[in-house]
Amino acid sequence: MQIILSIKSSSSYANYDNNGDTLYVFKRRQSSTTSGFSIRKLPQPQETNIDFLYEYYQKYNKNPRQRSRQTGKAASPAAAANTTETGKNQSDTESLIGKYVGNSKYMAVKYLGGGSFGNLYLGQHRDSRVTVAIKIERGDCDKPQLFLEYRFYKKLTRLPRGVPKIYTFGPIEDGRWNALVMELLGPSLEKMHENCGGRFSLRTVIQMTIQMIHLYRGIHESGILYRDTKPANFLLGQPNTGKWWIIHVIDLGFCKEWRREDGSHIVYQENKPFTGTVRYMSINNNMGREQSRRDDLEALVYMLIYFYKGRLPWQGITANTIIERYRMIGECKVNTPIPTLCSDMPMEYTLLLQSIRSLHFEERPSYSNLLTPFFQLLAREYALEMNDRVYDWTMSHEIKSPTLRFMQQQPEPVEEQSVSEKSISYSATKAAKYRKSLMNRIQAMANQPDDDNSKSVSAGTGNPGGSGGGGGAAAAAGGGGNPLADILHQHLNTDQSLLSTKQLNQPANIMDDNNHNSTSPTTQSK
């Protein structure tokens, strides 16, 4: 059992196990002559302390408004109208506290901050006290984004993980505001990257590569382009849950459907406005060309390189006008040889970018072929046991907490059941066998032709074979668990786990506690 989160009181330690699923309480045995702790397993608490979450959020998420200025996204009139400079608007944000969203039971509890398009509140369900995130936008803003975002989230809810759960969408105060109630997530990759010293380790980056190519595959197979790749738009799950290792995509405001109603691909166009963040956007986007699936993946690779190296060659380019700057950055991307861009990184990244850049506008990326080398790399470099719960932030981030620093200086709690040497050597042999069989299966996958267009991603199929480390049950139970094992399983057993086109076309299952079409008539007519 690997302990990653700890809370201490004078006589006991409380630790979440490395699934984040179970709370273990280690009680000091005061009367015993032998030192040690007894272990009691408690179910994870259902209800979260809202003040703790509020403080946590303030600490680990930058003020969204600062962030939007940094990325250069133009603030919408709605966001501008919410500046705290005017007393009226400040009181607007305060006035929503205690208000319910539509006729649901979700209430705004604390104001967290404002992004380019709206404000974020911490909310709570009236009965269950479960905490949620509530994104709010003015009902009368010029370009309503929130309903569009809600629709894209809805299309993606069939993905087993990587997308926040959406609970409801509805008006507040008779439509003066619209609100999207969703699962409350943890810190962003931007913040975690900063916390980890501005660079992630190779292992973390490889594991993120697998998670994110798979996530983009799910988005693309749902007919959607993401078009807003940047570290601030990917959030981890909350730290005290099994989703602390899962990367979630948020901010779907720039999404676009690449598949039209008749099933055909959108058409190629030029002189399009730039969409996304210039640092990560693809060369085609930089050149004003219509984006397609290849551009999402190219942007993803730039972000991964940035995560590993801490810098991209085109950072710091300045010019007199934005257009000129974008042009210069585009030229720098074209002129930087791929091996130079990926220097100091495994060869797999050079090959990944080369293969993505060679895709045609309408071409479907071979997601499995893109993923396979990274499973192999992980297996080769890190004696793969699919223990993908080892990420940089499970180490350095928490170590920064004074409680954990204190805990580190304390003697490790001793588990009562001692593990015999025999059982250790038995597990080592078992692990070696497992690893060998896994390597064979990965090799077999590499030799197979890539899955074709008729197949798509699994919606919570889990890991029924159990060969990958037990991700299945957790995935079925809400998208936590062991994502790499689950992703590998899906790629190894594509026939079992892939959804049919018919299933994909079925309406998404939204957890809408209004129990009716949650779109308010006011919003629909906009």
Ligand SMILES: Nc1ncnc2c1ncn2[C@@H]1O[C@H](COP(=O)(O)OP(=O)(O)OP(=O)(O)O)[C@@H](O)[C@H]1O
């Ligand atoms: N489900 C969530 N749980 C926790 N925080 C969230 C959630 N959704 C969004 N946030 C946070 O809210 C802020 C704004 O969210 P989002 O990026 O969706 O809005 P935006 O107005 O489009 O922002 P941007 O300025 O990036 O355009 C960000 O700091 C983000 O981390």
